[in-house]
Amino acid sequence: MADAPFSPADEYAMRLALDQAQNAWLVGEVPVGAVIMRAGQVIATGYNRPITTHDPTAHAEIVALRHAATLLENYRLPECELFVTLEPCAMCAMALMHARFKRVVFAARDPKTGVAGSVVDLFGIPQLNHHTTVQAGLLEEGSAALLRQFFAERREAARARRLAQAAAAGGGDPDPIPTGEVTELP
Numbered sequence: 001m002a003d004a005p006f007s008p009a010d011e012y013a014m015r016l017a018l019d020q021a022q023n024a025w026l027v028g029e030v031p032v033g034a035v036i037m038r039a040g041q042v043i044a045t046g047y048n049r050p051i052t053t054h055d056p057t058a059h060a061e062i063v064a065l066r067h068a069a070t071l072l073e074n075y076r077l078p079e080c081e082l083f084v085t086l087e088p089c090a091m092c093a094m095a096l097m098h099a100r101f102k103r104v105v106f107a108a109r110d111p112k113t114g115v116a117g118s119v120v121d122l123f124g125i126p127q128l129n130h131h132t133t134v135q136a137g138l139l140e141e142g143s144a145a146l147l148r149q150f151f152a153e154r155r156e157a158a159r160a161r162r163l164a165q166a167a168a169a170g171g172g173d174p175d176p177i178p179t180g181e182v183t184e185l186p
């Protein structure tokens, strides 16, 4: 994992990715956003939308990657850099490596499914990766705060639903909070 300092251009790109994450939230998806840059230019954007599109592969990275590959009419994108607000999962990491991305920069770590060092480091396995440099932690707190707020809001909405159901059923204690309903960062 490279630890070069981030440039103002990097920060600009990650702010765009955070805007994309907000878009995901607006449609009820877990807020993760991605932006693909090439030579300082925005090539494609994407946000997480597996629920709304009934597509388990519709992570922010894949959505942006498909837009970029279509636009550039190439299945390999060796001059492109991807900025994403959450550490990529195994599916996205391998897609980015297949596309031979030059660099992947992510904000927050994902201790549950992140494969850039959290669960495993797929990018660091030389048999898998010859092309893609990874950097972590750019605007990490902004992304982590967004995810925390999203899950807090979702828990609150679930609590309100339970209270309303209990009231409709004639009062009494609502059911205890179910476990395993949501995931969140620590």
Ligand SMILES: [Zn+2]
Pocket (backbone or CB within 6 Å): 059, 061, 088, 089, 090, 091, 092, 093
């Ligand atoms: Zn993914």
